[in-house]
Amino acid sequence: MYQCGILRRWSRSISRLATLACALASLLCLPGIARAETTTGLDVDTETEPASAALVPSADRVLATGQWFWLQGKAMPGIELAAGRGLFELDLELSFLTLTEPSRDLDASFLGNQLGAFLMLTPLRGRYFDLNIGLGGDLYLLWGIQSGVSEAALTPRVVARIWPFENLGLTFTARSYLLHSGGVDLGTARDGSSGPPLLFSTGITWRFL
Amino acid sequence: MYTLRRLGLLVALCTGCAPMTFSNDASIDFRAYPNLSVELGGPDGSARQSAYLESELREHSGFRSVTRATLPTPEPASALLSLELSVHSSGGDDLILAILTDDEPDPITYSASVSYRLSARDGRVIDSGAESEEDESTFNSAVESVLDDVVFHYLRAYRL
Numbered sequence: 001m002y003q004c005g006i007l008r009r010w011s012r013s014i015s016r017l018a019t020l021a022c023a024l025a026s027l028l029c030l031p032g033i034a035r036a037e038t039t040t041g042l043d044v045d046t047e048t049e050p051a052s053a054a055l056v057p058s059a060d061r062v063l064a065t066g067q068w069f070w071l072q073g074k075a076m077p078g079i080e081l082a083a084g085r086g087l088f089e090l091d092l093e094l095s096f097l098t099l100t101e102p103s104r105d106l107d108a109s110f111l112g113n114q115l116g117a118f119l120m121l122t123p124l125r126g127r128y129f130d131l132n133i134g135l136g137g138d139l140y141l142l143w144g145i146q147s148g149v150s151e152a153a154l155t156p157r158v159v160a161r162i163w164p165f166e167n168l169g170l171t172f173t174a175r176s177y178l179l180h181s182g183g184v185d186l187g188t189a190r191d192g193s194s195g196p197p198l199l200f201s202t203g204i205t206w207r208f209l
Numbered sequence: 210m211y212t213l214r215r216l217g218l219l220v221a222l223c224t225g226c227a228p229m230t231f232s233n234d235a236s237i238d239f240r241a242y243p244n245l246s247v248e249l250g251g252p253d254g255s256a257r258q259s260a261y262l263e264s265e266l267r268e269h270s271g272f273r274s275v276t277r278a279t280l281p282t283p284e285p286a287s288a289l290l291s292l293e294l295s296v297h298s299s300g301g302d303d304l305i306l307a308i309l310t311d312d313e314p315d316p317i318t319y320s321a322s323v324s325y326r327l328s329a330r331d332g333r334v335i336d337s338g339a340e341s342e343e344d345e346s347t348f349n350s351a352v353e354s355v356l357d358d359v360v361f362h363y364l365r366a367y368r369l
Contacts, residue, residue, distance in 0.1 A: 071226055145231075189230060193228070
């Protein structure tokens with residue numbers, strides 16, 4: 001019976017993650033305008049064929065990041081997928097949250113997943129450095145505590161990327177929680193002491209496009 | 210050198226650990242009612258669902274002990290949780306018609322609802338409520354989802 005509950009929680013979480021992945025895939029594979037270079041060196045826009053249109057991404061950059069969130073008493077590794085065009089970028093995050101310090105309130109250490117979705121603006125974008133500022137949401141699905149437990153936060157976020165190599169970069173993010181549900185408190189420790197309400201993460205980014 | 214120092218400062222700033230706490234306040238005073246007896250009834254309450262509810266309450270709720278109302282217990286329960294469970298299905302009504310016309314039949318979906326009441330040993334009602342879940346693909350998932358909602362209501366207090 002208990003195993004059944006665990007499996008159902010897993011299947012619900014996987015279903016939510018699949019929905020998120022499908023949303024990203026559909027955004028990346030929107031039929032778009034392919035750029036073709038003519039012999040004169042001028043760019044011309046050409047409509048793609050319907051069969052190949054689904055394979056042509058409308059984004060001018062697609063990035064994947066493995067990142068680590070710096071949290072007291074918790075470990076939070078995750079991945080981020082980002083797709084952008086011009087000034088705009090859509091970032092999606094998936095992380096796994098565990099306790100690194102034991103708690104009397106929970107037998108297990110695994111808490112659940114963090115899902116993040118952000119609409120970013122890219123005011124600075126160069127060969128070696130880019131800066132993104134945006135707004136989005138963090139959703140914590142704490143199914144390690146109980147299947148119904150979830151917390152959410154409205155999140156302003158800054159992302160800085162340094163590109164020492166053309167396709168490999170270092171990513172630094174900072175975020176705060178502007179509005180949040182009652183069960184999550186960034187900037188307050190378990191013992192009630194307070195700290196800076198800023199959550200940083202560091203990651204390694206691979207540029208696909 | 211100056212650029213490296215600035216980069217080092219950025220790295221140091223971005224690797225500072227932030228405190229973050231997840232917490233939940235208990236919906237009732239579990240210290241006053243540590244031992245719970247559960248009685249699941251209604252048209253769709255069965256032993257299997259009762260066992261599931263007990264197991265989930267035991268694992269996640271703030272009650273120290275959870276037992277079935279019909280079973281003898283070593284110590285008297287300080288509270289009784291009575292639930293009425295009902296499940297309804299929808300869709301699939303035109304299955305024969307769909308087969309005859311080669312149409313895709315509507316998938317059968319299940320909705321479950323439960324009303325609950327927590328009473329003290331003297332019969333006084335401590336807490337009551339109702340939960341419902343819709344559009345579940347199986348009977349069991351509808352039942353377990355709605356019972357999970359009840360367990361969520363009696364989730365133990367935590368600070369993680």
